[in-house]
């Protein structure tokens with residue numbers, strides 16, 4: 431089997447294209463997953479609007495600033 435230069439170049443280009451697409455896909459899904467997770471843990475206090483993260487698995491969490499009880503996963507994006 432003889433490999434011509436054209437075949438070689440084609441293989442390299444195709445290979446790098448696949449690598450780039452694969453990398454972009456992996457990086458994007460990883461980013462989305464991280465974003466989703468951090469968003470799920472984000473709590474914005476309904477009283478003082480202090481934003482904080484809570485990684486515990488409880489439904490309600492107390493604000494560290496004013497002590498108000500906030501429901502998790504209900505925080506709206508501000509702005």
Ligand SMILES: [Zn+2]
Pocket residue numbers: 475476477478479480493494495496497498
């Ligand atoms: Zn608060």
